[in-house]
Amino acid sequence: MKEGKKKFKLTLHQRNSLKGLVFVAPFIVGVCAFFIFPIYMSLRLSVGKSVAIVGMKVSGWTLEHFIRAFVVDIEFLPTFGTAVQQTLTQFPLTIVLSLIIAVLLNRDIKCRGLFRVIFFIPFLLGSGEVMQQLINQGVDRAVLNIMDGRLIPYNVLSYFGDTIMDVVQTVLGVLVTVLWNSGVQILLFLSGLQSISPSLYEAAKIDGATEWELFWKVTVPMISPMLLLNIVYTLVNSFTNISNPLLTYIQTYGFTNAQFSYAAALGWIYFAFIGVLVAIVFAVMQKYMHTSEVEEVKKREHKHRVFTIEKAPKRTFD
Amino acid sequence: MLKIRWFRGQWLHITFSKVLLYVVMIILVCFTALPLIYLISTAFKPLDELFLYPPRFFVQNPTTKNFSDLVVSLGSSTVPFPRYAFNSIVITTIIVICTVIVSSMGAYSLVKLQPPGGVFLFNLILVALMFSPHVTKIPSYMVVNGLGLINTYGALILPNIAVAYNIFLIKQFMEQYPNELLEAARIDGAGEFRIFMQMVMPALKPATATLTVFSFVNNWNDYFSPLIYVTSQAMKTLPLALQTIGGGAAGMSVGRAGAVAAATFLMTAPTVIIFVIKQGQVMETMTYSGIKG
Numbered sequence: 001m002k003e004g005k006k007k008f009k010l011t012l013h014q015r016n017s018l019k020g021l022v023f024v025a026p027f028i029v030g031v032c033a034f035f036i037f038p039i040y041m042s043l044r045l046s047v048g049k050s051v052a053i054v055g056m057k058v059s060g061w062t063l064e065h066f067i068r069a070f071v072v073d074i075e076f077l078p079t080f081g082t083a084v085q086q087t088l089t090q091f092p093l094t095i096v097l098s099l100i101i102a103v104l105l106n107r108d109i110k111c112r113g114l115f116r117v118i119f120f121i122p123f124l125l126g127s128g129e130v131m132q133q134l135i136n137q138g139v140d141r142a143v144l145n146i147m148d149g150r151l152i153p154y155n156v157l158s159y160f161g162d163t164i165m166d167v168v169q170t171v172l173g174v175l176v177t178v179l180w181n182s183g184v185q186i187l188l189f190l191s192g193l194q195s196i197s198p199s200l201y202e203a204a205k206i207d208g209a210t211e212w213e214l215f216w217k218v219t220v221p222m223i224s225p226m227l228l229l230n231i232v233y234t235l236v237n238s239f240t241n242i243s244n245p246l247l248t249y250i251q252t253y254g255f256t257n258a259q260f261s262y263a264a265a266l267g268w269i270y271f272a273f274i275g276v277l278v279a280i281v282f283a284v285m286q287k288y289m290h291t292s293e294v295e296e297v298k299k300r301e302h303k304h305r306v307f308t309i310e311k312a313p314k315r316t317f318d
Numbered sequence: 319m320l321k322i323r324w325f326r327g328q329w330l331h332i333t334f335s336k337v338l339l340y341v342v343m344i345i346l347v348c349f350t351a352l353p354l355i356y357l358i359s360t361a362f363k364p365l366d367e368l369f370l371y372p373p374r375f376f377v378q379n380p381t382t383k384n385f386s387d388l389v390v391s392l393g394s395s396t397v398p399f400p401r402y403a404f405n406s407i408v409i410t411t412i413i414v415i416c417t418v419i420v421s422s423m424g425a426y427s428l429v430k431l432q433p434p435g436g437v438f439l440f441n442l443i444l445v446a447l448m449f450s451p452h453v454t455k456i457p458s459y460m461v462v463n464g465l466g467l468i469n470t471y472g473a474l475i476l477p478n479i480a481v482a483y484n485i486f487l488i489k490q491f492m493e494q495y496p497n498e499l500l501e502a503a504r505i506d507g508a509g510e511f512r513i514f515m516q517m518v519m520p521a522l523k524p525a526t527a528t529l530t531v532f533s534f535v536n537n538w539n540d541y542f543s544p545l546i547y548v549t550s551q552a553m554k555t556l557p558l559a560l561q562t563i564g565g566g567a568a569g570m571s572v573g574r575a576g577a578v579a580a581a582t583f584l585m586t587a588p589t590v591i592i593f594v595i596k597q598g599q600v601m602e603t604m605t606y607s608g609i610k611g
Contacts, residue, residue: 016431017431017432017433017434018433019427019431019433019510020427020428020431020432020433020436021427021433021434022427023423023424023426023427023431023433023510023514024423024424024427024428024433024436024439026419026420026423026424026480027420027421027423027424027480027485028424028439028480029480030420030476030479030480031442031443031446031480031482033461033465033476033477034458034461034476034477034480035446035449035454035480035482036442037457037461038454038457038458038460038461039449039454039457040457041454041456041457041460042453042454042456042457045456045457101346104339104342104343107339109339109340109343115343115347117593117594118347118350118351118354119346119347119350120593121350121351121353121354121590121593122350122353122354123535124535124586124589124590124593125353125354125357125586125589172349175349176349176352179346179349179350180350180353184532187528191524191528195494225490225493226490229486229487229490232447233483236447250453254453254455254456260456263453263456264453264456267453267454268453270453271449271453275445278444278447
């Protein structure tokens with residue numbers, strides 16, 4: 001950059017943007033090499049007519065892979081449905097439960113650190129091998145056996161009959177799965193909650209707000225950026241989880257059957273679906289998102305570019 | 319509401335809502351702690367208890383035989399267990415350090431310096447978030463192969479540095495950093511890099527700590543990259559080793575169930591340790607809140 005300055009004179013604006021580019025350059029390089037090019041290749045694969053496996057040469061243009069997914073393949077749509085249903089049932093539960101837990105943790109509670117660590121541990125075990133192994137052994141369905149029958153004796157349980165037991169076990173199983181998947185969300189909500197200044201609560205309390213009002217009118221608006229982040233994270237995470245049935249399906253085609261083009265086409269269909277879903281979330285959230293103080297300041301700065309020392313902008317609560 | 323005389327003349331107030339709070343928390347904790355309890359107790363179970371049905375949560379006769387089994391089961395093969403652990407540690411550490419630096423620099427630039435095309439890049443990041451990595455694995459393999467990185471640490475490290483989620487996370491925090499501080503530093507004559515290192519990075523500590531934990535866990539448990547980028551046994555990492563010990567992808571070999579349980583236990587230990595070390599920082603109140611309030 002210094003040589004550049006000597007050779008040609010850069011304007012202040014040019015120099016600033018150059019600085020920006022220097023900072024972001026490593027990321028751009030990484031993204032280009034390991035994201036944009038692979039994306040391009042997979043797009044090319046999905047519309048390619050013939051693929052030479054050696055050297056990965058793609059030639060010709062066709063849409064037959066996309067048509068095949070919807071018209072010929074009888075397994076694709078049901079698998080797709082299962083994946084979507086699985087995600088849509090678990091994702092609201094995850095968000096609500098993790099928000100509740102985060103709020104509870106943020107209260108004046110003893111051993112808060114311990115609780116936090118425990119809630120986060122399932123995430124540490126990872127969604128990978130370890131978790132899969134535990135689920136294979138039926139841990140999520142065995143909740144009622146926690147104490148090896150000492151807490152609730154087996155005799156009492158059998159008294160209720162099989163149907164009820166099955167329902168109870170399923171509900172508890174879902175609860176456990178959701179709890180295991182909400183480690184990150186709890187953490188993000190917590191860091192959002194802790195960044196809310198206590199003086200806001202104090203002011204609201206002096207004005208006579210109840211706990212309930214405090215939650216809806218102070219907490220929720222203030223953590224709305226985190227809420228958006230969490231919703232996107234949860235959605236994407238559950239759609240791109242290894243245990244997702246559709247991904248297993250795609251993988252079977254891509255790796256086991258070596259039908260690269262078809263696998264790529266399936267991937268793109270799936271991706272388009274997720275994209276639309278997340279776009280909807282963004283559109284809806286943008287409407288309700290509390291415009292944060294930072295953004296207000298940013299807007300003002302755009303108005304008068306010269307730096308001015310301003311008073312803190314007014315916060316409005318509606 | 320109940321009042322109990324506590325020591326040193328203090329009163330302990332027990333209200334209904336407090337009791338409820340603790341009860342709810344403890345129930346939730348019970349559910350959440352299940353996998354860990356199960357994991358630990360399984361690692362110490364003797365063979366006959368491993369195959370009990372329905373599975374028992376607590377071990378009756380704890381034994382350390384599983385751990386010696388783990389060493390023995392790999393003793394005859396050319397690659398000892400510590401080698402896998404070494405691979406995992408080296409790879410994960412380098413990835414975490416690099417990704418923290420690269421993501422914070424990128425996020426700083428995108429949010430505060432706003433270079434041309436920054437908005438486009440941010441949209442690209444959002445798109446990247448949604449894209450399932452498995453779909454692009456085959457083309458990624460081509461890139462790695464083209465760079466001649468197959469069977470090297472580079473193949474496992476480089477693709478995992480510029481991750482969209484990481485920069486997204488840091489960016490969320492970066493937006494809350496006040497511009498006034500940056501302007502003040504610029505007026506005082508600080509260079510952009512100095513501002514970044516001495517002002518932005520320390521303030522971002524909670525965010526980078528969070529990122530460290532995320533990135534560590536993800537890459538430590540990453541099963542897919544070593545599976546396709548690496549063919550040599552000596553370069554494989556723990557998640558793959560776990561499967562090798564278990565007897566391949568098809569099914570778990572019965573004889574080594576104990577060794578697998580022990581290996582699983584050993585594999586999860588570092589992630590738990592790093593979280594316990596970092597969790598104070600992760601939760602630390604952001605420095606900016608002092609300015610904000």
